[in-house]
Amino acid sequence: DADVTQTPRNRITKTGKRIMLECSQTKGHDRMYWYRQDPGLGLRLIYYSFDVKDINKGEISDGYSVSRQAQAKFSLSLESAIPNQTALYFCATSDFGTQTGELFFGEGSRLTVL
């Protein structure tokens, strides 16, 4: 089983709908992240969390919200989806003690907003 699991893997929705992407991890890491990947733009950080009581905005947080339900669970919500939120979304984790920038990624959730 994957250490970082994302659900759903694929989702097609309509403009204005509320969407939640879920992430769970078995690595025991405190730090969790949500990234967005668009062709030609690499990965951009949406939100990150140090622990269940700590949530921080990344570089592109507008239109998104997150919830850290437990150490192992971090969900991303789009309250009212719009077409330019069509992208591949990745959840990632990192260990408290590491300084190198090593992130452990899930396999991604592809979201299409019509």
Next chain:
Amino acid sequence: GESVGLHLPTLSVQEGDNSIINCAYSNSASDYFIWYKQESGKGPQFIIDIRSNMDKRQGQRVTVLLNKTVKHLSLQIAATQPGDSAVYFCAENRAGGGYQKVTFGTGTKLQVIP
């Protein structure tokens, strides 16, 4: 502003040859530089990192070179294999306050020709 970018979007290499993937960065304050590999349909996977006070680091079939004078990073893959076909991202990390601020480049697609 900070940026991490790549010179070439696509690189085609004959199987068995060596591959060199290049990356330019602009932020001199980064603590670590990292290379990630992303295979089709999967999340990015950590390959190797190099601390900012080093100029070379070797792993298994991979070598990362850092030239701080010209702000250039490269990933060398020896004896390239079909399994090396993927998109490669360089990234930089500025660790501070317990959070790893990892900024990704746009990626280079490596195609291995059998």
